[in-house]
Amino acid sequence: MRVKSYSKRQSGGVKLSANFTVAEFACHDGSDTVLISEELVALLQKIRDRFGKPVTINSAYRTAAWNTKQGGAPKSQHLLGKAADITIAGVSPLTIAQYAEFLQPGAGGIGVYKTFTHVDVRDTRTRWDSRSGSEKAVLGWPGYREASELDKAVDKLAAAGVIDSPDRWKSGNWTKRAVELLIIKMAAKV
Structure with a gap:
């Protein structure tokens, strides 16, 4: 340019x-x-x-x-x-x-x-x-990444008070019980 x-x-x-x-x-x-x-x-x-x-x-x-x-x-x-x-x-x-x-x-x-x-x-x-x-x-300044669809959804649910610990949800390390509790919380908000 x-x-x-x-x-x-x-x-x-x-x-x-x-x-x-x-x-x-x-x-x-x-x-x-x-x-x-x-x-x-x-x-x-x-x-x-x-x-x-x-x-x-x-x-x-x-x-x-x-x-x-x-x-x-x-x-x-x-x-x-x-x-x-x-x-x-x-x-x-x-x-x-x-x-x-x-x-x-x-x-x-x-x-x-x-x-x-x-x-x-x-x-x-x-x-x-x-x-x-x-x-x-230095070699560079890595560390930034665009927010994924999961990140955006987690942020939306956290803002609505449906979930806490958004970083844990963004990590993808969920137990079956955690997902079940999330579904129950979401159903209570509907």
């Missing part, structure tokens, strides 16, 4: 997707030019949709001078408009990284820090962990 150049003054309020505007990607040095990858916007929108909460972009496009001032890597994807450092209230940086890994398992950059997650849409694949304060390469 393409990287587009915008003017923050002229296009700052332009919506790039359902939840993101040009101004959110602007460099914090006050410069007018903003480079933004369409692929990055699409990735961030998927993350926003999944968690159902605003994604705060702490840093996206950076000019070379601002990148240097921030201690950014000399060949940072931020310089190309292909990276964002993000947070979501109530969602850990690791959880965001796990979902980003699910979305782009074979490419892109994903870095986990103490207070934010770095995501980028480079062609190659790289992963790192900087939560300790020093960057360490």
Whole structure:
């Protein structure tokens, strides 16, 4: 996908997707030019949709001078408009990284820090962990999986008060007696 150049003054309020505007990607040095990858916007929108909460972009496009001032890597994807450092209230940086890994398992950059997650849409694949304060390469951030039909049904029954211990029901390890008790509870609700 393409990287587009915008003017923050002229296009700052332009919506790039359902939840993101040009101004959110602007460099914090006050410069007018903003480079933004369409692929990055699409990735961030998927993350926003999944968690159902605003994604705060702490840093996206950076000019070379601002990148240097921030201690950014000399060949940072931020310089190309292909990276964002993000947070979501109530969602850990690791959880965001796990979902980003699910979305782009074979490419892109994903870095986990103490207070934010770095995501980028480079062609190659790289992963790192900087939560300790020093960057360490890692193999990736597995752990996210889409909810199965069983998971959704268990959540619905738990919300209705029919079952407790939803994790046990999602595991699939049920005894015959547990299933019988579930059927009796469900019948009582009908």
